[in-house]
Amino acid sequence: xxxxxxxxxxxxxxxxxxxxxxxxxxxxxxxxxxxxxxxxxxxxxxxxxxxxxxxxxxxxxxxxxxxxxx
Amino acid sequence: xxxxxxxxxxxxxxxxxxxxxxxxxxxxxxxxxxxxxxxxxxxxxxxxxxxxxxxxxxxxxxxxxxxxxxxxxxxxxxxxxxxxxxxxxxxxxxxxxxxxxxxxxxxxxxxxxxxxxxxxxxxxxxxxxxxxxxxxxxxxxxxxxxxxxxxxxxxxxx
Numbered sequence: 001x002x003x004x005x006x007x008x009x010x011x012x013x014x015x016x017x018x019x020x021x022x023x024x025x026x027x028x029x030x031x032x033x034x035x036x037x038x039x040x041x042x043x044x045x046x047x048x049x050x051x052x053x054x055x056x057x058x059x060x061x062x063x064x065x066x067x068x069x070x
Numbered sequence: 071x072x073x074x075x076x077x078x079x080x081x082x083x084x085x086x087x088x089x090x091x092x093x094x095x096x097x098x099x100x101x102x103x104x105x106x107x108x109x110x111x112x113x114x115x116x117x118x119x120x121x122x123x124x125x126x127x128x129x130x131x132x133x134x135x136x137x138x139x140x141x142x143x144x145x146x147x148x149x150x151x152x153x154x155x156x157x158x159x160x161x162x163x164x165x166x167x168x169x170x171x172x173x174x175x176x177x178x179x180x181x182x183x184x185x186x187x188x189x190x191x192x193x194x195x196x197x198x199x200x201x202x203x204x205x206x207x208x209x210x211x212x213x214x215x216x217x218x219x220x221x222x223x224x225x226x227x228x
Contacts, residue, residue: 030084033156042220045154
């Protein structure tokens, strides 16, 4: 079983007053993909993780963290 | 997301994945009629045949145009999608689960040679396996969507 992954996407979105749909459109994924990543039901590919981090202009570690490191 | 009005290719891709699972469930149901007909009374078998024809019309008349519409909106099969969408990953996981389940089903069927295979024709046995394969894919899609955590390359129970 993989280590639980936590993320700060909801916080980063809230800081920028963005909806899930806005973020989804910006990085070319569906809203369902963003919502399932946010709640931890879907562990995204490296490409999606990097796209999200690049969009928020933060390192990928600032978005995704292994639960044991949190 | 509106199923019929995807906002972008990624949404269209997710709609296509859901449509694929729904269509597969319907095809499994239609295919199962071939097996049920063998054991059902003649009158019931006739009615089942009519229902099967209606289902086939539904697949061709509704699902096929929807599939083409979503393709025209930029949807790609999950394996070719660069978006890495949740539902694309779900389709791949469901495919793997269905393959494993079908393999186990065929092994069990071969072990039950005396009880099952010796009593039905090869055509019926083949229909049974095809029904199971389609049905297990559709079931795996909806079960994983409801209860599992989808990972890139593996799947965990929630």
